[in-house]
Amino acid sequence: MQKLLIIDDNDEILRQLKWGLSKSNYELVFARDGEEGLRLFKKHTPPVVTLDLGLPPHENGIGEGLRCLGEMLRMDPTAKVIVITGNEEKDAALQAVRLGAYDYYKKPVNLDELKVMVDRAMYLQNIESENQELRRKTVNESGIVGECARMQAVFNQIDRVAASDVPVLICGESGTGKELVARAVHQKSLRADMEMVSINCGAIPENLLESELFGHEKGAFTGANKLVKGKVEYADKGTLFLDEIGEMPMALQVKLLRFLQEMVVTRVGGRKEIPVDVRIITATNIDIQKAMEEGAFREDLFYRIGVMTINLPPLRERGDDIELLANYFLKSVSVGQRTTSKRFSGEAMACIRGYEWPGNIRELENRVKRAVIMANGPEIMPEDLGMKGDEPLRQKLQTNDISLKDARLLLERDMVENALEKFSGNIVKAAASIGVSRPTFYDLMKKHGLKSS
Ligand SMILES: Nc1ncnc2c1ncn2[C@@H]1O[C@H](COP(=O)(O)OP(=O)(O)OP(=O)(O)O)[C@@H](O)[C@H]1O
Ligand SMILES: [Mg+2]
Structure with missing residues (x-):
């Protein structure tokens, strides 16, 4: 079910919308102020949002509403935001549209009308994302990789x-x-x-x-x-x-x-x-x-x-594109060099994801090229990339700026390493101590580039 985020501080209107839209085919998410709205927007990435412009702490102004609008469009430029205006200045709605709002709706709310507007926005969003799916392929023909x-x-x-x-x-x-x-x-x-x-x-x-x-x-x-x-x-x-x-x-x-x-x-x-x-x-x-x-x-x-x-955003702000690009370069380098295909170890990928990339894509490309030459086995290790273990990721863990996937990787590595140390490299005992089989333990060692001595 597609999500519809409703940001409004007026209980009466919220109740009205909840009742009026509950029979629609949308999953409704409600927020009562800008901060909550932004948090839920980030969490659910709804295709369509209705946004009351007069939000606290300035219920009679439009400042908070516009700020919220700008932030949402920055996070997802394809989102369709319908602003709902009250008795504010006449050009508030136009100002919002100029900032990128999809459309505006004047209070008092007529549910049937608003529903038509929401349906239309959802429909348009669907078409656009399908188009984008197609376009993504053609742009890749110009050699630009990017899905974020x-x-x-x-x-x-x-x-x-x-x-x-x-x-x-x-x-x-x-x-x-x-x-x-x-x-x-x-x-x-x-x-x-x-x-x-x-x-x-x-x-x-x-x-x-x-x-x-x-x-x-x-x-x-x-x-x-x-x-x-x-x-x-x-x-x-x-x-x-x-x-x-x-x-x-x-x-x-x-x-x-x-x-x-x-x-x-x-x-x-x-x-x-x-x-x-x-x-x-x-x-x-x-x-x-x-x-x-x-x-x-x-x-x-x-x-x-x-x-x-x-x-152009810096590489560190492109989310999963980092992984995509790293594999893209790995593939293209391997083809050029006719080496047997290599892959990134879990640890190497964690490093790549956690690194700041001051030299951006050019630096990534160069490091991957170098790593393909340096790597001995089929797996590329952080050292092959000229990187030092998982330091950058650990820093991110400190500040909670990390994905669950990466946090798991760090914990996994720590547990395997500690077990090895505790049992002085005795794999049978080490594996048993963390409740995995011996072959699994070997796999984990390989994944994280750990040796038994
Ligand atoms: N999104 C991308 N997908 C694939 N390759 C990319 C992408 N972005 C950059 N590259 C590659 O990274 C390298 C650097 O790109 P480019 O020279 O266009 O960057 P630039 O911004 O002009 O850098 P500089 O400021 O150093 O001149 C090139 O080899 C380019 O092909
Ligand atoms: Mg250039």
Whole structure:
């Protein structure tokens, strides 16, 4: 049965809804304030929510309701939230819709009407998740692996922006797949048949970057002994990908802005204005907002390039995708190396899940590649990954920020290790002491990379 979460602080309305919807095909979950609502939202991930905007502690305002709305959509951008408004300001409902609410409903509640709205939202949600299931496959064709809600939202955004010609800014920590996403946007756009020309603004010395971008005429400077076209010109009719845009020197930011406004190129040392037609995609791993505050990045340029922004979550915020990606890389490396297939030991996987991944997917890919070479047996151990046991997971256990599955793994390892120690490596006794058979005990030792001495 599909779940419907109802967040409302008014007992009378709650009773009404409970009675009116009890005969519907939904499993009802009730919350009486924002905090409880968010907790239950996280727990049940309901496809549809009705949310009273006037929640305590500000029953007459809409602040808490809007906050709650924003939080829920952040957790699951596909959720359909129907806001229920009372006598607040007229545009409260519109404000909520602008924030991403699915629809709004004005009190007093007419149950039949509300039920129709809920049914429709459920229906739409079903269709959308079926579509997403299909889309997931096609996006994987661009080589982007991801099943978590945050990545599904990214895939949606890619599809949405690809269809248009607007500039796209891709933000994310290093190694989160910004270039991959840029390529996917290009490949899905109308310009897919033309080139995507990339330039890394952070890797080229300041004095060369301008000519690299816009080209130069013969004799423009010492050493310029022939005419050279810039990347922008090469990208004509296609896509120009400006990587590490946050590193672009101020002087050049001005020139880039002028180019974006006019869409004409003037080569260094030249005067002719050459019109070009390019679609701009930019990427950065720095906090552009902060760079603007510090005066290191021009606001007017930001407004040009950041019409649409795609935020890539860091790997540590992608939940089960970590496991998915690790196995994906393991498979692709093994195929390349023609080695016998290897797998991650339970301990290694626990390490992978618990690690912070500052270098994100790139780091994961590199560590897995290395591990395949390093591993002696069929199982990859934490050491092969260059990781030290289960330290990161244990830290998470301390703060209760851990899944039951991972906590079980830790406990399992501890028990096997302790038993081995207690009986000085006597497997028969050690196995009996924790109530498992000898073969099972051997399996557990192998799983956790433990030896009997
Ligand atoms: N979701 C993903 N699925 C599969 N491979 C991925 C994914 N994300 C990133 N990768 C791979 O990880 C590596 C790093 O990705 P990419 O170069 O796109 O990251 P980036 O954000 O541009 O990094 P940097 O900031 O260091 O330039 C690439 O080899 C890419 O193919
Ligand atoms: Mg990159």
